[in-house]
Amino acid sequence: MHGYNHVHECAGVTSFDNDHHHRYRGSSSPVCYVGDKHVHRIVIIIDIEDGHVHEIEVITGPEIYTDRGHVHRFFGRTRRRGRPAHAHDYDEITMPPVAYFY
Numbered sequence: 001m002h003g004y005n006h007v008h009e010c011a012g013v014t015s016f017d018n019d020h021h022h023r024y025r026g027s028s029s030p031v032c033y034v035g036d037k038h039v040h041r042i043v044i045i046i047d048i049e050d051g052h053v054h055e056i057e058v059i060t061g062p063e064i065y066t067d068r069g070h071v072h073r074f075f076g077r078t079r080r081r082g083r084p085a086h087a088h089d090y091d092e093i094t095m096p097p098v099a100y101f102y
Contacts, residue, residue, distance in 0.1 A: 005030045006097035008072060010042055014054070014088030022046045022054060022088060027098070028072075037062035040094070042074055052082035056090060069096030 011025040028040035044056040057079070060072035075091035 004100065006100045008040060008060075008094035008096070009098050010044075010074065010092060010094045012090055012092035014046070014078060014090050017088050018082065018084065018086040020048075022048060022078075024056060024090075026056075028060065028094060030101075032059075034062070040072060042094075046078065054078035054081050054088060060094065064093075066096070071096060 007030055008028045009025070010028060012023070014022045014024070024044050024046045026042065026044035028042050031038045031040065039062060040060045042056060042058050042060060046054040046056065048054075055078060056076070058074045058076045060074045063070040063072060072094045073092070074094065076089070078088045078090070080087045
């Protein structure tokens with residue numbers, strides 16, 4: 001429904017690469033309408049103590065309706081960082097909306 005804006009929390013664990021994985025948590029952008037569906041942009045900087053970071057930057061898929069509200073699938077590969085340069089895959093579902101606003 002247009003005019004009914006919201007955001008989603010998202011969290012997950014990346015694939016195992018270069019002898020480690022990363023946990024991440026963040027939230028989506030407000031709604032971006034694509035026809036009668038909507039998507040969200042997710043940008044998360046994954047910081048780690050051993051001196052490298054990875055970035056998740058993705059547009060979610062359209063809404064998937066569940067009995068607890070709707071969610072969005074997001075997947076991709078982090079930007080290459082670290083030594084040696086490496087990337088991690090992610091494939092998750094957002095949580096149902098956490099904040100509604102007009």
